[in-house]
Amino acid sequence: MDAEVAVIGVGSVGSMTLWNLAKLGIDAIGFEQYGIGHDQAAAGGESRIFRTAYLEGPEYVPILMRAYELWRELEAESGHDLLNLNGGLMIGQQDSQAMRNVLASIRQFELPHEVLDQPAMADRYPQHSMLPGETAILDKRAGVLRPEFAVSAAAYAAEAHGAKLISHATVTDIRSEGDRVTIRTPDREYTARQAIITAGPWSSRFVPKLKSHVTPYRLVMTWYLAREPANYTAEKFPIFIRDTDDAHVFGIPTLDSGSVKVAPHAAYGAVHDPDNLNRTVEIEDLENINAVVAKYLPGLIPNPVRVSAYMDGYTTDGQGLVGRAPGEDNVWILSGFSGHGFKMSTALGQIGAELATDGRTALPIGHLDPARFAD
Ligand SMILES: Cc1cc2nc3c(=O)[nH]c(=O)nc-3n(C[C@H](O)[C@H](O)[C@H](O)COP(=O)(O)OP(=O)(O)OC[C@H]3O[C@@H](n4cnc5c(N)ncnc54)[C@H](O)[C@@H]3O)c2cc1C
Known part of the structure; x- marks a missing residue:
């Protein structure tokens, strides 16, 4: 087994998930197709908005309040100013x-x-x-959040806590069998007990049941x-x-x-x-x-x-996907944040880590359950 938990995509949410897993002492490995902190997907462009009085609905506020605490924790740990x-x-x-x-x-x-x-x-x-x-x-x-700094800070903090970080490695397949998940890259196969898909705009490639919804x-x-x-x-x-x-x-x-x-x-x-x-x-x-x-x-x-x-990645109802990948026991998905996910990525990372290790989280994620879309 290469790791307890594999994180597929070390962008906004994946970097935070890896950091939260590593903080808990979980043996984790992260795969990123580009370099860490790149600007080719959802996290580029120098700045992102953080806000708490949420026009998308009050059900997000507990997640945002936790995200705020974790932004400050990541700043303290990394020594970077991430949120003004x-x-x-x-x-x-x-x-x-x-x-x-x-x-x-x-x-x-x-x-x-x-x-x-x-x-x-x-x-x-x-x-x-x-x-x-x-x-x-x-x-x-x-x-104002600084996305490139934030992703890099989380990924390198995860590494400092013991996570393995493999960049410039495109995951081509994820297969869940029995109590293990096999992750394939062009170079080799890896195995883990659980996998978390945080591949942003690419996520539905790995979860065909969600393809028409994200x-x-x-x-x-x-x-x-x-x-x-x-x-x-x-x-x-x-x-x-x-x-x-x-x-x-x-x-x-x-x-x-x-x-x-x-x-x-x-x-x-x-x-x-x-x-x-x-x-x-x-x-x-x-x-x-x-x-x-x-x-x-x-x-x-x-x-x-x-x-x-x-x-x-946009879902048809504008709410993200956070939970078990439909039809999979050991695979989780955190994706489809529909233009408003960066601010909460620190808390989403905590949620991802808790789901993959305990199967549950105390933060309210009912409105984000992928099962609402499973065909
Ligand atoms: C222009 C713009 C402005 C925005 N403004 C805000 C804002 O102000 N506030 C806010 O809260 N949100 C904002 N958002 C939304 C927010 O940025 C996104 O919801 C969030 O960044 C999504 O994170 P993610 O981890 O799902 O995707 P990403 O950050 O794109 O991460 C996915 C990662 O997975 C990697 N990956 C994909 N496939 C593979 C593979 N096969 N193998 C290995 N790696 C793979 C990708 O390279 C990428 O690094 C904005 C989005 C955009 C595009």
Whole structure:
């Protein structure tokens, strides 16, 4: 047996799973097809949003609160600053489902926040133009994560705890028989008692029963120059999500003293082969986001100075998959995080480690059960 638990894909969630397994003293091995901290899948592009007052629904809040604790633990262990908690503005029509979910999260879990009406927004955050009927809620437990640093920090911390890390090794097959799982790479076969699939946009290749329910989607990220960069620093410009009539976008303060990331909070179309993601960003990809920037963020020049394309696995209901792979005893899947999984990856890693070793977790994952999709 090469390890107790094998982790297939050491990206966002896989690196955190490996770290959590290794912390528990479990003999673990991780396989990654690219280099550690690469930008070829879901974790590239310099920054990710962390937020707790969750517009996707309050059922995520316990996972997010645990994720926050683990981000701080990973920072302490690795010596890297991974999460800058500079606050987050959730902007939308007062009666929208997203804003109702934000408020429900706040009320149910007594999250630190401020409700900002239009005069307060004009006074404190004049970078944003507000529409009639829009309101903003400042989530005080929100901020900016550094994905490449985070994945590397977790993977190398796992290694320091004794995990084996095999990079540039593509897993071509996973076979579960009796009490063992055989993992095949082009070079050799490995065996483990349990396997955890954290292969992101590639995951459904290993779980045919989920194929029609989880699809890779392309996401384009765009950075715009600020006319006055000093107004867009982390101190002055919280991360934001705007979910309103013609604008479903998120934004992140400048990390390079000049450009501000503002990008669509939605995917751009299915990726038929994740090995061949179209990374060319065309003018048609940009028209809508440029118009949103011109309308809602007049302090930015509405012509991006940097663009890039990434992808994530999306499920048909927008909720991730966390649990036993359908029809498999010793194989688990954590995938399909549908454009919002990075912030919770530390806690997902804990959940993955607990499932593979105990078969259960105390964190609430009922809404993420893959069995809801098994054909
Ligand atoms: C542009 C963009 C912006 C986003 N913004 C946010 C945000 O602000 N906040 C947030 O919380 N979330 C955000 N998300 C979502 C979040 O980044 C993803 O949900 C999360 O990173 C998914 O993690 P993952 O581990 O499932 O996938 P990945 O991070 O892609 O990891 C999968 C890994 O598996 C490896 N792999 C695949 N197949 C194999 C194989 N056969 N053998 C070996 N290795 C393999 C891949 O190379 C990869 O490293 C965003 C996503 C995108 C694309």
